[in-house]
Amino acid sequence: MTVLDQNPDSCICPDLRDYWHLVQRKEDKQCLLKSTSTPHEITLSAEEDYALRHFTGQFNITQIQKQCRQKYPDISPTFVEKLCDRLLTEGILNESIAQPYITLKPEAKWIEHPAGYWLLRNPKGTPKWGLIQKQIPNLVYLFFNQYSYETIQLLEQFPLETVVDRCNYPSQQLQQQRQILAATGMLAGIDPPAKKGFSLNPLQLLYLQIPLFDPDRFLSLYIDRLSWLWTKMAGFCLALFLTSCAIVGWNQRLEIAYTGAKLWESYSNSLILPFIFLSLFVVVIHELGHAFTLKHFGGIVPEIGLLLMMLFPAAYTNTTDSYRLPRWQRLLVVGAGILVQLTIAAIALTIWNFAIPGSALQITSYLLLIAALFTLAVNLNPLAKFDGYYFLVALTGILNLRSRARAFYFNLFTGKPLQEPQNTRWVLAIYGPLSLLYLWFIFGFLILRILQWFWVNLPQISQSILLIALIYWLFSKLFSSSR
Template sequence: MGAVTSALALVGVEVVGDYAVSSLTTAQWQTLAGLKPRLKPQVILYCHHYRGSPWPVVEDSLNQQHFHISPAAYSVLQRLDGNTTVARLADSWPGDDPQAELTQLLLGLYQANLLAGDFPVLAQNLVSRSQRGRWQRWLNPLAQRLPLINPDAWLKRCQPVTDKLFSAAGWWGWVALMAITVLVAAGHSYELKHHWHSRFLDPGNLLWLPLVYVVMKLFHEWAHGAMIRRFGGQCSEAGVMFLVFMPLPYVNAGAANSLPRSQRLWISAAGILAECAMAAVGLITWAMAGQGLLQDLAFNVLVVGFAASLLFNANPLMKFDGYYLLADAVQIPSLASRANQYLGYLWQRYGLGLASAHSPAELPGDKPWLAGYGIAAGAYRILILCWIVSFLAQRWLWAGLLVALWALAGQWLLPAAKGLWSQWHKCYAERREWRLLGVVAGSAAALYCLAFVMPLPHTSYAQGVVKLPDAAVFSAAPGFVDTILVADGQWVAAGAPIIQLRNTELQLQANKLRAELAEQRQLRQASLVRQPAQAQAAAMAMELVTAKLADLEQQLASLTLTAPRAGRLALPAAQNLPGRWVEEGDVLAHVFDGQQLQAQVLINQQDLAAISASAGTVRVKSALQPNHTFAAHISNLSPKAIDQLPSPVLGSAGGGYIPVDANDSQGLTTLQSWFVAELDLPASMMAPVVPNRLHVQFVHQNQPVGVQLWRHLRRWWLAHSDMG
C-alpha cells in the first residue's frame, strides 16, 4: 500500500522537513505582515479524534496528501481566507515568538503547495525541499516509485463483485478458509517439511519466486484499492515501485486518511487478508495436486503469502500495513515520526538538559508506546539493512557495497552530523555547549570501550553427525519388520538376534519348492525299476529344486538380523520400525564396541582458522536430546576440503543447513567446500544419537565485539569477493 500519511507533517508549529529557514529581516517581516494568504480550493480541514482528543488534519484532495497540525495552527488555517493579514494572525498567535512560529507555519504551507498565489518573501527564505527531496528519492537505491495509471475507474467497475467479497459473509468465508488451512497443514505436516527441503530450495524452483511474489503483490494492492472504494473513497494513483531493485506494483491509499478509524483499519488489513487467502488456496491446491509444476507453484504461493504477511506486511516495525494497523489500533497518529521525536526529546531534555525541548507525547499512555516503538523500529531497521546488504552482496558484490556505503553515510553519519549541528545551536542558546561536548565525548568513549576493550563471549556454530562404526546391522533380504527383539541402548552379544523380519512371499515360494521337491522324490522312487530315464530326470530336477530351496531358506534365515559383534545397540526411531518395509542392504541399527564415540562436524572456511587456533570448550547437543548439552573435544581437524557430506541429514535435502546439489539424488554433494573436525564424544551420548544431527558450539577466547565484527566482515569479504 502506498504512503497513508505524508512524510511532511506539520506537528504543532514546527515544520518537520529537510530545509533551512533563516530569520526574516524587519523589511521582510513588514512585507509578509501585510499579505493576506489563503488556502487553495482543494485544501480541506477536518479533525480526527484519538482517545477523545481532536487531531486536526489538512488534506490536499488533488494530490492526496495529508498533514497533521496543532490546534493553534488549525485555528490559523481556518482564517486563511484571503481577507486576514499575517499581522492580525500574529496578534492572536498563542506562542512565545509569534513572528518566527507563524513564519515557519507559512513556510511549511508554502512548501507543501497549499497556499494560493506567489509569496516571494517566503521563497527567498526557503531552501527548496522539493528539489532536495527529489534527489534524495532518486539517490535511494532501495525504494523508487513510478506512478503509471489512475485505477479508480477500473476499481469502480469491479465494485459490485468486491463489495460482496468485503462483506460480513466474505469475512466469515475467510475465517472458514483459514480454519481449513490449519487442518490441512496439520494433516500434511510431514509432507510440507519434505517438500520444503526437497523441492522448494531447488534452484530451478527458486526462479519462480519473483514472478509469484509480483503477481501476489498485484492482488495485494488491488485489495487495498477495492477496500477504499468499498468505503466510498477514491484511489487515483497506481504504479510500480522498485524495492531492492525488484519491480512491484503499488497503489496510493492516501484517501484512507479522510475516513473513520474503523474503516482505515479494514483498508490497512485488506492486503494482509488477501495474501493469507491466496496462501490458503495455495496450500489446498498443493495438497490436491500431484507432483509437478502445479504443486511447486502452489507451494510457492503458500510460502510467499504467509512469509510476506508475517515478516513484512503485518510487521508493525516497518512502514507497511502492520504499522498503520498498529497506529490506528493504539490511536497514536504518525507513530513512527513521533517516536523518533520522542527519543530526540529524551536525549535533549535529559542528556543535554535543554529546557526548550518539547515532548511529542501529548496524551496519557503515549510515552511507553513512543519509546518502545522508536527503539524497536530503529534496531529492526538496522537488521533489515544488514540483511539487504548481505543479500545483494551474495549476488552482486559491488551493489551490496554501494548500498552499505549509502546506509552508512545517508542513514547514520549525515543525520547524526545534522542533528549534532542543530543541537549545538540549541545548547549554545541555553549556554549548555560544554554539556553537549561532554555527553558526546562520554558516549563515544563508552561505545569505544564496549566495541574494542570489553571482552565478550566468542563462539562458532556447526553441525555434524556421529561417526558410524563398521558394525552395522543391515537387512540381507527384503521384508517387513515384524519384531524388535532388543531395546535401543541395550548391550548385546555377538550373534544375538536383534530384529525379526517377515516376508510372506519368500515363505510361500519355499513351501512351493518343498512340495515340488516331494513330488519329484515320489516320481523318482516310482520310476527307478520300470523307467530309469524318467527317474534320472526326476533326480536332476530334485537337485535344481534343492538348490533353489537352500537359497530361499538362507534368505528366510537372514530375516533374523543379528549383532555383528558384542557392544551397545544404537537403534534410532525403534518405535517406528514395526510394520515398515525394508529393502536388501538397508541399515537399521549399529553396534558400538564401547570404545571412544566420535562425531564428524563440518566447518566452513571462514571459521576454520578460529577453531584451529582455539583450544576452548566444545559443546554438543543431539537432535534427540535437545535439552541436554554434552562436553566434547577436538581429536582431529583435517586441512583437506571435501564436497561430499558424511551423512545426508546434514544437507538441505535432509533437513540440514548445508546447501547441496539438487541433481544429486543422495543429497551428499555440497555446493561449496567444507572441512571436517572429528570430536570425541562422552559415553552418555552413545545410545540415542545415531544417525541424528548434532549441533556443535565451539567456544573461543573472549574478544571485544568490534574485533569479532571485523573478523566476520573480513571473512564475509573473502567469501564473496570472487562473486563481484
C-alpha cells in the first residue's frame, strides 16, 4: 500500500525531526534532507524543503498541500503525495504510514503549568453567540493530569489498537478522551456548531451569563497607557491610600451607619434606583480591573457579558486565559476587581467627608460607598462562583474546587478510592458541605419567596390550577419511575 492509495485527509504525515534534518549547503544553497545517524542524504527542491517542514506528525497530506499552494501557487495538485512516494522510494518512510487515533488542531498548544498539571489551550475555539456581537471568539482550555497528558501524546502518534495493545490502556477511557477533545473543538477537522442563544434552567436563576461582545481590541488600544498602574510605586501609593481610608472609615463607622438610617428615613424607596445604578457602575469598573490586569500579563480577554446574580443585573469578563499564568499573577488578576472596589469605596468615603453636608454630591458619594462595599461583600463569598471562589482556587491551586469537593464526598460515601492528594483533602472536606448548604439555602429561599408571591397575588382559581398541575407532575414522576 502506497501513500497514493490512502485517503489524503486521513493520512497523517509523520514527524521526521528525530531522524532527519533539513539543511542548506553553503556553497550552492542546495536544500538537503540528511539522516542524523547515517551518511544518507537526498537533494530537495525549495518546494519540497518547505513541504517537509510541515512533517511534524500534526498535519495530513491535504493540509500540507494547501500550505504549499499558498506559498507556491504553481505546484501540482498532487505535489505532496508525490513527495511522500519519493520518500518511500528513498526508504525514508515505511510502506505504510500509521494513522494516529487523534490529530490536534495546529492552534491547540500544550502548556505545562508549574502547579503540576497540563493545559491544552485553543485560542480559536468554536465561536459563541453574543447579544451585541453575533460571533464572539471562544478561548477553550482543558486541564489534564500527567497520566492523561501522556495518553493523549500516544494517541497523537499511534492508532488506538496500538496504544491499547502495547501500553495496556483501557479502550473505553481512550475513546472518552477523544470524545472530550472532539466536543471542545480541539481535533483537526472537527468543529462543533456554534451555540445560538441560551437555554434556561432553574439553577441559572442564581448565576446566568449572557455574552455580549469581544473587548480584546479595546483593551489592546489602552493597555500601554495604563501600564503605570502595575508598577511598584503605584502599588505602594494605593496601599497607603487604602490603609489610611480604612482607618478613617473604621473610626467613622457609627457615623456612617447613622447617616444611612437618616437617608432611608428621609428618602426611603427613592434611593433604591440610584443605588442599583451605582452598583452596576462599580461592577463594570470592577470587571475592567480584571480585564486590563489579564491583558497586562499578556492574556486574551475574548468576552464580556451580562450577569444575572439571583436576578440582580451585573457584568462579567471571561478571564479563562489567566489559568496559564503563574499562581501569583492569577491571584493579581482575580484580586484586581477587589482592589478596584476598595479603591472606589475609599474615593467615595473621601468625597463624602469633604462634601457639603446634605448636598447631592454627599448623598451620591455615600450611596457609592455603600454600593462598593455591598458588591464587595457579595464578590468575596467563596461559596458562590464569584471572585472569592476563584481567589480560593488560585490560592490553593485546586482547580474545579466545587466539583472536586463533591466528587471527594461521593467517593468517600460509596467506598471508592480517594483520588485526591493528602494535602488537598482537608480543603475539599471543609468546602464540600459548606457549598452544598449554601446552594440549598439560596435556592430554597428563592423558591419560597416565589411561592409566597404567587400565593398572595394570584387569585384562588390560579392557585387551584397550580396545585392540580403540581399533583399531576408528582404522580407522573411516580408512575414513570415505577415502570
